[in-house]
Amino acid sequence: MKANILLNVEVISKNNGRRHGLVKSLVVVNHVLQYLVINPGGILSKAEFFKPESIVDVNYKRLIIEDDKDIIRVKRKMVKAYLEEAFPLMNYPVVDKNGELFGRVANATIEAKTYRISEYEISKSFFDDLDHGYGIIKASELTYQDQILSYEKAMFNPEFKNQGTGIANRLLGVK
The missing domain is CATH 2.30.30.240 (PRC-barrel domain)
Incomplete structure (x- = not known):
């Protein structure tokens, strides 16, 4: 869910x-x-x-x-x-391995029986969300320590997956 x-x-x-x-x-x-x-x-x-x-x-x-x-x-x-x-889960800041803030938690997928989070949806910026949608990071690639949620890679890592297309693509057909 x-x-x-x-x-x-x-x-x-x-x-x-x-x-x-x-x-x-x-x-x-x-x-x-x-x-x-x-x-x-x-x-x-x-x-x-x-x-x-x-x-x-x-x-x-x-x-x-x-x-x-x-x-x-x-x-x-x-x-x-x-x-x-x-x-707190929503809107929590996420930094990359260099300590640079690159997004905030927008949503997460929670397993029904264990309540374990399998992946986080990361909002990088309003305009990026419009163009590309939220990025998805597996929970195993994030660590929480000293009140900071850290991504184990650089923020421009090509493995950072986008969730489908952005709002602009869906509503306006922009490519």
Whole structure:
């Protein structure tokens, strides 16, 4: 499944139908989806998140979890300790082996049973996305260390695959 399916959907408990809020962020550790962060609303609310194993069903409008007990509620000060080696998936910067920023994570492919990320879709720039579409990098070619996601090759590596054609090619027929 694509990661963007899990974002901005309403979280609902199956056991009592309670609505918890919208999924606002996906937290990844070692290329595995660890938590989905909920924005419950309210100034004094606690941070809420849950493990992907709690998901019963998901579509573009709602995400159903088994039970209210699956949601972890902590004070905002404690979130950093809880998610120390994690990074938010979407819009995270990616650097090449020379430390040069060349894109941001636009989406990812998540395996259904293991929640392991097999590949990342990288947006290099708005205009490049229009011309060529997103680039695709296998998760095995990216490392996360010291809060940086690094591609093991140079950014202009010819092996960097593009996802189909860009929007300009699809809509306007530009070659």
